Amino acid sequence: MSESPALSELLKDAPTNWGKWGPDDEVGALNYLTAEEVMRGISSVKSGRVFTLQRMIGDPKGDPVWPGRTPAVRTQILDESDWDEGGKGPDFPGGLHYADDKIEAFLQGSTQYDALGHLWFDGKIWNGHSADTTRGGLEKASIMPIANRGVVGRGILLDMARWRGKDSLDSAETFTHEDLMACAKDQGTEIAKRDIIIIRTNYMQQFHTKGDAFYENFCEPGLVYSPELVEWFQKMEIPNLATDSIANEVTFDPNTGVALTLHCALMRNLGIALTEICDLEELAADCAEDRQYTFMYAAAPLKVSKAAGTPVNPLAIK
Incomplete structure (x- = not known):
């Protein structure tokens, strides 16, 4: 393949939402989730069944993380052994004992939201803010505005793996907005304006079956860039894209070789929030059984000052 084009060249004519919600906006397309959209999400609830979409942190089978990141490490600080061994556990009046623990983890090493300022090119993050505002932590478009706001609307599950008749999509397998x-349509519904789109690939199944080989020639399946796809996302006013993969899109574009083009075209340019590494298996099985693929979606990432992204446990309420 010839040398990959620069993102500045590839996306030079791509649409942006910079300035649409004012020069200081830091939540982007989540502005589409008005009170009316919250109520539309609530109106999708039929039975009250609740599904949590976070993958376990510290899974005994391993935690899938972006290459170069390490899984979370949980450390036990206090437990009953500290009192059994004498003198190590705190002495509280009345004899109370307790357990305490901590984790060391990448903030984007589990089910998580990206901050809109997480990724950039040409020295500009979301809304035209300078990339210099990321030095030492994000001063603009950090996770905090999203965490303070919360995300509630109508979610729609698009089960691409089942639709293609597979247990899981293959490495580097792509699909488009037309897909x-x-x-x-085949699920018996349609994507409506301002829907929160949730895509199942079940690619994490391969993480648990392949072991270390999962990261060899690493290229996840996912949406693939085209000008038409970006225009569709803008026209549909999509506020949030969530998937069960680590990066929400095909890692390296098979047509250009460029990495994570849609992070730039959708998140940086259009302000669409990205939610990654979701566990969609119980939700997908339930949707396949009752054929209800729309529901209320609610999420609020953890509030961490200046962070480029934080963990979240989204809810799908059917």
């Missing part, structure tokens, strides 16, 4: 619409 999303076709999948929705």
